[in-house]
Structure formats: C-alpha cells, structure tokens
Amino acid sequence: MSASAAHDWYLVSLRPRGQHAPMRSAAARHGGGVVAISPWTLRPRDDEHAGASLASALESPRVVFTSPAAVRAAAALRPLRPTGRQQWFAVGAGTAAALAEAGAGEVAAPTRMDSEGLLALPGLQDIARTRVGLVTAPGGRGTLVPALEARGATVVRADVYHRQPLSPSPRAMAALRGLDQPAVLAVSSGEGLQQVLLNLPPDLATRLRELPVVAASDRLVELAGRLGFDRASRARSARPADLADAAAATLR
Structure with a gap:
C-alpha cells in the first residue's frame, strides 16, 4: 500500500x-x-552552565523566549516568574501559551509570529544600554542577536536545550x-x-x-x-x- x-x-x-x-x-x-x-530531536540541558546562564538571563530587564521548547527547558531548571519591573517577550502565540502554562502570566507577543514581528514590538525598540536575556538554543533565529545588539542592547544568552541531528x-x-x-x-x-x-x-x-x-x-x-x-x-x-x-x- x-x-x-x-x-x-x-x-x-x-x-x-x-x-x-x-x-x-x-x-x-x-x-x-x-x-x-x-x-532532529530536542534535548534539554541541565548542566551547571545552563543553569547559571539562565539565572543571569532571567535577571535582565527584558527577557525573550524563542520557542515553547525553550520555555519548557527553562522551567525545568528554575521557576519562571517575571518581576514587576521586567518585560518578558515570546516570539509567538505558542511560546506565550507555554509561558502562561509555566506560571509566567501574560507576556508580550507579536501578531506576526517570527523574528521580524518580535523585533517590531514597542518594548524592544528603545533598548540602548539595556540587558536583554535570550532564552533559546544554539542555532536558529540568527537575526535576533545582531538586531538587538544593533539597537545598543547587551544580549545575555541562555542556551537551555540543543538540537540533536x-x-x-x-x-x-x-x-x-x-x-x-x-x-x-x-x-x-x-x-x-x-x-x-x-x-x-x-x-x-x-x-x-x-x-x-x-x-x-x-x-x-x-x-x-x-x-x-x-x-x-x-x-x-x-x-x-x-x-x-x-x-x-x-x-x-
């Protein structure tokens, strides 16, 4: 057949x-x-470096999550609870839903659910001399870091999972x-x-x-x-x- x-x-x-x-x-x-x-298959990281880099990223005034997998891997390492002075962002509705499920509450997410839509959000415009946490995995969304740095931000990256080919x-x-x-x-x-x-x-x-x-x-x-x-x-x-x-x- x-x-x-x-x-x-x-x-x-x-x-x-x-x-x-x-x-x-x-x-x-x-x-x-x-x-x-x-x-590939997705493998969460639970090593000491991943935990430390995530802690540093989550202390940033603005924090970006690039996928539901990034949210799930991060939530396995530590609670995801933004403070009142932080702004958290999701690349799309699926990532925002994963953050809500993890207890992070409402976060900003673009209607256009891609890197370009994320970068157009008001909260990611005036970010000169601002730390931006990026919770993600190696590879993928290669336009984000250069675009954020071009706006004067310091990107604090946390690779919380990896893709095994x-x-x-x-x-x-x-x-x-x-x-x-x-x-x-x-x-x-x-x-x-x-x-x-x-x-x-x-x-x-x-x-x-x-x-x-x-x-x-x-x-x-x-x-x-x-x-x-x-x-x-x-x-x-x-x-x-x-x-x-x-x-x-x-x-x-």
Missing part, C-alpha cells in the same frame, strides 16, 4: 521528533495526512518515496529544512524540492527559493493550524 492511500493529500512535517501530533491534527481538519521527517528514518524515506497524492511541505525552521535536504538521498531531496512549500515567514520563503523550491508561499505563522490552512489553500 502506498503512503498516501488513506488520505486525499499530505502535509510533509519537519517538526522535531515526537512533535508531529499537532501537525497531524491540523492536516486532518482539511482531510489530509502527514509524512513526518524529523531533522537525526538521519531520516527508513519509514520516513519510504513514506516520501511512496507519495502518489498531492503533498505540501511545511517549513517553520530554515535550519531544519537544510538539515533534511543534507541527509536525504539525492532522489528524495529532488522529490522534496518538487513539492510546493508553505513557510512560516518571508525569510523562509526566500530561503526555500534559494534551496531550489520553485513554489513557496507564506503561512500566517508557524502554528500547525496556520501551516495546514495555507497548505490546503495551495492545493485548491
């Missing part, structure tokens, strides 16, 4: 290992299935090779897309490039074009529902 026998179309998900369920639910609302190809599983490669129904590639991480293309066999990398792309930001749309994808459009955000909505619209 082909990978696509059970559904009319497929969304190719590049989420970390174990995090494809929201994509499956979102695609299912449009009658689609998911082919899961994980570029994975080779595509035989099951994932068989599913991609067996696709005979329409499919769309969802891209929410440029680094993840590059990792998958690097590790796929040449024939499957070519197959992947034949698919239309829905990307979570303008930057990712441009990156997809540079990586050889001819059809790329932007979703409203990196949220699974928005990516699935954009994918379904692409196939209409």
Whole structure:
C-alpha cells in the first residue's frame, strides 16, 4: 500500500521528533495526512552552565523566549516568574501559551509570529544600554542577536536545550518515496529544512524540492527559493493550524 492511500493529500512535517501530533491534527481538519521527517530531536540541558546562564538571563530587564521548547527547558531548571519591573517577550502565540502554562502570566507577543514581528514590538525598540536575556538554543533565529545588539542592547544568552541531528528514518524515506497524492511541505525552521535536504538521498531531496512549500515567514520563503523550491508561499505563522490552512489553500 502506498503512503498516501488513506488520505486525499499530505502535509510533509519537519517538526522535531515526537512533535508531529499537532501537525497531524491540523492536516486532518482539511482531510489530509502527514509524512513526518524529523531533522532532529530536542534535548534539554541541565548542566551547571545552563543553569547559571539562565539565572543571569532571567535577571535582565527584558527577557525573550524563542520557542515553547525553550520555555519548557527553562522551567525545568528554575521557576519562571517575571518581576514587576521586567518585560518578558515570546516570539509567538505558542511560546506565550507555554509561558502562561509555566506560571509566567501574560507576556508580550507579536501578531506576526517570527523574528521580524518580535523585533517590531514597542518594548524592544528603545533598548540602548539595556540587558536583554535570550532564552533559546544554539542555532536558529540568527537575526535576533545582531538586531538587538544593533539597537545598543547587551544580549545575555541562555542556551537551555540543543538540537540533536537525526538521519531520516527508513519509514520516513519510504513514506516520501511512496507519495502518489498531492503533498505540501511545511517549513517553520530554515535550519531544519537544510538539515533534511543534507541527509536525504539525492532522489528524495529532488522529490522534496518538487513539492510546493508553505513557510512560516518571508525569510523562509526566500530561503526555500534559494534551496531550489520553485513554489513557496507564506503561512500566517508557524502554528500547525496556520501551516495546514495555507497548505490546503495551495492545493485548491
């Protein structure tokens, strides 16, 4: 049986290992299935350096969290409770929800859920000679630190988890090779897309490039074009529902 026998179309998900369920639910609302190809698995850090750097970052007047995974990893190390004089920021609604679940209360988050939207928030404009804590992981969102430093901020970085690269599983490669129904590639991480293309066999990398792309930001749309994808459009955000909505619209 082909990978696509059970559904009319497929969304190719590049989420970390174990995090494809929201994509499956979102695609299912449009009658689609998911082919899961994980570029990496996420590993929280619990070493002394991670704890110390997090403590320093959380003492900053402004603190930025770059992903729900960063929130969960940080919350495992210490309580997340902003003081009245601090401003905390989330890169998007999912990260803000994770902070609320961790007990941090309401934080500022952009409507445009990407680095550019975050940098446009009023609280991150006048930051000359201000310490800005950045709770994140190595790699990813490479525009944030230079942009904050260009505004005169001192960035106090806390890498609270890391991405452990994975080779595509035989099951994932068989599913991609067996696709005979329409499919769309969802891209929410440029680094993840590059990792998958690097590790796929040449024939499957070519197959992947034949698919239309829905990307979570303008930057990712441009990156997809540079990586050889001819059809790329932007979703409203990196949220699974928005990516699935954009994918379904692409196939209409």
